[in-house]
Amino acid sequence: MKIGFLGTGKMGTPMALRLLAAGHELRVWNRTEGRIEPLLREGAIAAGTPAEAELGADAVITMLFDDAANEEVLFGSNGLMDALEPGALHIACSTISVALSERLTAEHARRNQLFVAAPVFGRPNVAEEGRLWIVVAGSDAAIAKARPVLEPLSRGISVIGREPRQAHAVKLGGNFLISTMIQSLSEAFVFAESQGIAPSVFLEAVNSALFQSPFYAAYGNVMLHPPEHAGASIDLGAKDTRLLREAAASRNTRLSLADNLAEIFQQAKQAGLAHEDWAVGQYRIAQRRSILKL
Incomplete structure (x- = not known):
């Protein structure tokens, strides 16, 4: 063709x-x-x-x-x-x-x-x-x-x-799930580190026991071993989260977790991580947010 x-x-x-x-x-x-x-x-x-x-x-x-x-x-x-x-x-x-x-x-x-x-x-x-x-x-x-x-x-x-709109909505919903997976994995890694457990050991044990997911393994590896070139950037994640929230709002729907992710992406951009790998950037922000200010 x-x-x-x-x-x-x-x-x-x-x-x-x-x-x-x-x-x-x-x-x-x-x-x-x-x-x-x-x-x-x-x-x-x-x-x-x-x-x-x-x-x-x-x-x-x-x-x-x-x-x-x-x-x-x-x-x-x-x-x-x-x-x-x-x-x-x-x-x-x-x-x-x-x-x-x-x-x-x-x-x-x-x-x-x-x-x-x-x-x-x-x-x-x-x-x-x-x-x-x-x-x-x-x-x-x-x-x-x-x-x-x-x-x-x-x-x-x-x-x-x-309706073509339906495929684009599925894509935004899928990327939202990726972002939430990365965020939960980031915070779980932060927790593991606070307990003296290597994130790689935590990931292998939990993924084997609970998910058997190549996505958890692949994104966990990206987070722990940042690539030389970003596969997808924080800017991209922020854009897709914004589009998801706009689509939800157009149908009178609010997604509170997406609202929280938007704040995280904004913090990442303010920290100069806009062009950082999507997964790496979210992990770094999770590490920064984890420090208690007593």
Whole structure:
């Protein structure tokens, strides 16, 4: 298939490489031109604008950081929306707000275009292995057309419903669970340390006894052995928590734990940890908050 790919950052680049390896023809664009060089070496074609990425494409994927980036790329000058033909398919893999997902659904319907929300679960190393888990929502016809594009990227696909907003809501809810897991693990590590127990020993014992979870093991390892390059940053965690709270508020729902997490992320940013790894940053704030001021 001919695929346009917009956004070749930490997640987008390994995803695009998987599509090239699967034999798809890719036309790629990124705001920072140097980011597309690894893809060009593998046979991708450079697009000068987001609109150019659509030329002759069977589908266009967006994998951009936040709502602002999506707004600019989709609706700005030489944006994707005006370039898409009726019947064209847009696959939104970004983690965006439910509100923007609803706007995109309405815009695509007005223009007679197909739209699938397909946010992904997994860090960059998981994307490199083609083992992302993808949650999708959209019409049956749109999802059927998107599957050959998404399958080389994933170890599994969950169909959430017919409304694209539902997939983006699941992604925000999943990231909320990751944040809460990291926070509870951070505070448990702080407790273990206060009792003279090595966090690594605590993690092995509790995970073996209670959870048998590769997520606890993987995130615990990141927290105790910070990576040279952040897989996902505190900024990203803060953004997703804000989007979750906004989506909840739009349905007259309050999530008190999410409110607490928002405060923790704010403290992390004030401490200069905005670009620190998500898990490492939360652990460091838990350590700072643990000191009793008697």
